[in-house]
Amino acid sequence: MDNVNLTTILSTYFSGAYLIHFFNKAFSITSTMVFLVYVIVIHKQIEEVTKTIANKKQSILVFISFTQIFVVLCLVLFALFYL
Amino acid sequence: MDTTKSSHKFFHSFCIRPNTRFQSQGENEFVIVMFRAHPITLLFPFLNGFVFFIFLLLANFYFILYLNKKEILFINFFSLVLIFNYFWYNLINWFFNVGIVTNDQIVDVDFNVTLYKEVSYTQISHIEDVTAKSGGYFATLFDFGNLFIQTAGTEINTEFLNIPHPSEAAKIINQLIEKTHTHG
Numbered sequence: 001m002d003n004v005n006l007t008t009i010l011s012t013y014f015s016g017a018y019l020i021h022f023f024n025k026a027f028s029i030t031s032t033m034v035f036l037v038y039v040i041v042i043h044k045q046i047e048e049v050t051k052t053i054a055n056k057k058q059s060i061l062v063f064i065s066f067t068q069i070f071v072v073l074c075l076v077l078f079a080l081f082y083l
Numbered sequence: 084m085d086t087t088k089s090s091h092k093f094f095h096s097f098c099i100r101p102n103t104r105f106q107s108q109g110e111n112e113f114v115i116v117m118f119r120a121h122p123i124t125l126l127f128p129f130l131n132g133f134v135f136f137i138f139l140l141l142a143n144f145y146f147i148l149y150l151n152k153k154e155i156l157f158i159n160f161f162s163l164v165l166i167f168n169y170f171w172y173n174l175i176n177w178f179f180n181v182g183i184v185t186n187d188q189i190v191d192v193d194f195n196v197t198l199y200k201e202v203s204y205t206q207i208s209h210i211e212d213v214t215a216k217s218g219g220y221f222a223t224l225f226d227f228g229n230l231f232i233q234t235a236g237t238e239i240n241t242e243f244l245n246i247p248h249p250s251e252a253a254k255i256i257n258q259l260i261e262k263t264h265t266h267g
Binding site: 045 | 101103168172179194196
């Protein structure tokens with residue numbers, strides 16, 4: 001118990017390995033969230049343009065863009081809780 | 084070229100009488116031709132995506148040395164999603180950048196996924212000149228080029244880039260102009 005003091009705690013949390021892990025996680029969460037916003041924008045744009053030009057096959061495109069949002073959301077959760 | 088029968092060429096990049104409707108279409112208005120860029124223009128973005136994929140495979144040998152399993156798994160998933168999105172972005176841009184020629188007007192839909200959406204309408208009776216331009220090795224080989232539609236006065240000129248059979252498209256539009264002038 002003598003070893004448990006502020007210096008050891010700080011040295012554990014601010015060690016090279018912990019910092020690298022911390023930055024990896026922070027970078028992953030930020031980048032996936034930015035990407036999530038981007039795919040949502042794409043989905044909204046596709047929905048908007050399909051109103052301008054209507055075609056039978058366009059529902060597939062809307063579905064794929066929606067699936068992409070779901071996949072990126074899974075990546076955000078992966079980065080948040082599993083990484 | 085017969086414009087009364089429905090036909091689709093080059094992966095739906097040159098469609099005659101397609102089953103397509105647009106927002107401001109009139110009741111007696113029907114679509115005669117719809118064109119988008121030649122599918123060969125998608126080749127370079129797809130090759131780029133393929134190069135990214137090869138690069139990812141090679142980078143994995145480097146990741147093994149420095150990262151743990153979870154991090155490698157995340158990087159691979161995220162990179163694959165990015166590569167797919169790159170394909171998707173180019174495909175969507177190609178698919179929604181269309182030119183529609185109806186019996187009454189020409190509609191130019193310029194769509195960029197994240198930046199802007201521009202739809203311009205040109206009345207056929209206002210068209211002054213139609214020019215088809217084609218040049219370069221690939222354009223000659225695969226028969227695609229640009230179509231410029233000039234209108235009178237201060238109205239915006241319309242252009243369709245890299246469309247297949249630009250001379251055929253110009254011919255169809257010229258026929259429509261003639262019809263409009265003869266029927267008033």
